[in-house]
Every structure is written in structure tokens, then in C-alpha cells.
Amino acid sequence: MNYSFEQIRLQVESHNRQGNKETIIDLLTTYLKSDLKISEKAWCWWNLVDNLALLRRCREAVTQQKAYLDWAIDSHLNSQQILEVMNDGTQALCWLQIDCIDDWINIFNTLINNTKPNLENRLARFYYLRTAARILITTAKYDLATNLIKQLKKILLEDTNWEHNSWIKLEITAVELNLLEANNDINQALQITTQVKEQIETIERLQLANSSQISTLWHNNAAPLFRTELYSEAELMFRKAIASNPQNWCSLVFLAVCLQKQDKSKEESKQLLDKAASLTNKTDYEALLSRINT
Numbered sequence: 166m167n168y169s170f171e172q173i174r175l176q177v178e179s180h181n182r183q184g185n186k187e188t189i190i191d192l193l194t195t196y197l198k199s200d201l202k203i204s205e206k207a208w209c210w211w212n213l214v215d216n217l218a219l220l221r222r223c224r225e226a227v228t229q230q231k232a233y234l235d236w237a238i239d240s241h242l243n244s245q246q247i248l249e250v251m252n253d254g255t256q257a258l259c260w261l262q263i264d265c266i267d268d269w270i271n272i273f274n275t276l277i278n279n280t281k282p283n284l285e286n287r288l289a290r291f292y293y294l295r296t297a298a299r300i301l302i303t304t305a306k307y308d309l310a311t312n313l314i315k316q317l318k319k320i321l322l323e324d325t326n327w328e329h330n331s332w333i334k335l336e337i338t339a340v341e342l343n344l345l346e347a348n349n350d351i352n353q354a355l356q357i358t359t360q361v362k363e364q365i366e367t368i369e370r371l372q373l374a375n376s377s378q379i380s381t382l383w384h385n386n387a388a389p390l391f392r393t394e395l396y397s398e399a400e401l402m403f404r405k406a407i408a409s410n411p412q413n414w415c416s417l418v419f420l421a422v423c424l425q426k427q428d429k430s431k432e433e434s435k436q437l438l439d440k441a442a443s444l445t446n447k448t449d450y451e452a453l454l455s456r457i458n459t
Contacts, residue, residue: 170201170208173192189216190222193210210229211233214229214233214256215253218253223263226259230250230256234272243286244285247276248280251272287327294316302347307344311344332374335361335364335365335386338364339386345357397427403419407420414444421435
């Protein structure tokens, strides 16, 4: 394939905007056979796995991810890069779907236990621990999930001046809300929600995170409330997510469905869905709408 890496990257971005994930998979599968730099190969392999996972071609995704991990270890990639092979949540769900989640957890334990904590791998460790905690909640391993939440909080103590501490603290709170959701502890969820609102507003006021990060914080803390049918509370947070980032199409979809669940304005709901559809591709839009509108 006579394309430079930059040309391939731009093609992937273009196809992604159009929702052409099958084309991305074919393109990257072929390109990975080329003589690539380590950084280029890592980028291509991660995106190949991710697009397979997004299409729920889970057996293929898991097979590719295993091969990608073996290559990353054999190539002596640094600890951050190795953790990034496995720390994505959507990709982890593929292991669950094909009944291989115990294998995923074993890999997680091995990699985390063999990783010496440092500044360079701190963010990758956070994402990996967060994904693992959510997987354990999904599989009803609540005690193990609680232990991982404790490990997540320890990351904040490694450097109290770390630039990411403010928003990561709230991302950890979102995981705690996931656990409360699973246990149907609505009262505690509502108490935490009040604290979360104040904390995110403080972060926004002090400009401790950019608008996209703030929008994600609102969204990630609203989603568990939505799933526990606390639609009124979730609605307020989804509105704030959209106010922080009007391009957050996921929050637009969630808010639209939130309004439908409360028998509120059908006209506003339609407008929100129309805007969301205009901001992403048809495949991703319909997949999210189908998943949450049940």
C-alpha cells in the first residue's frame, strides 16, 4: 500500500466522520502489513481493535487485541503504551460479550501488578482501573469493584498538584455512581449528585478543565442517574453538558430520551435528536439511540 502514515491517518479520520468503520478495518488490516514505525503500528493496531469493537465484531476484536498486546510487550513498549493496549472500556466489553471476561481480568491483574507507578503512566493507569471497575460492576463483582475504586483514589494521592486531579476525582465519583446504580442505592446516589454538581461548577468557575472535559464530567455523572430512572436530576446534568460543549452529540441524545421518559416537550426532543444526528454519523447515532431508548 503506497500511502504515507499521515495519509492513512487522514483517511481514517475522514471515514470515521462518515461512519465507514468497515472501510477503516479493511484499510488498517492491509496497512498493518507494511513496514511501519513502532508508533505508527501502535496507532493503527489500536484503531483496528477499536473499530472492530464498535461494530461488535468481538471475536475479531479480542483476537487482534491479544496479538497487539503480545507485540507491544515483545517490542518493549513503555508501561504507558502497554496499558493503553488494554484500557479502553468499549473494547473490554467485547471480552465480556464472548464470555472471556475472566481472561481480561487476569490480563488486567498481571499488567497492573507488574507496572511500576510513575507520572508517565499515571493517566493510563487511571483509565485502566476505571475500565476494570466498570467491568466488575457490570459482572456484579461489587466487592472487587469497591477495591478498585479505592485504588483509583490512591492515584490522586501520588501528587496532589497533578494537573488532572480535579476532573479525575469527579470521574471516580461517576464510577461510584455506577456502583450505587447497580446496588439500586438511590438515596446515596442523590446525595453524591448534590456534591458532584458543586464540584463540577467549581472546576468550571476556576477553569481547572477545558469545556470538553467539563462537558464529559457532566455527562458521565448524569448517565448513571439516567439508568436509575432519576430523569429529572439527569436532565439538569445533560443540559449542563450541552451548555459546556454544544457538539456533545451523546448528551443531546440522552437529553432527548430523558425528555421522552418524562413525557416532556416532544418538539424539543425532536430538535435535540435532529441536532445530534447532524453532528455524527448515522451508524453511531442509531446505535446509541437504540441502546438507551428501551
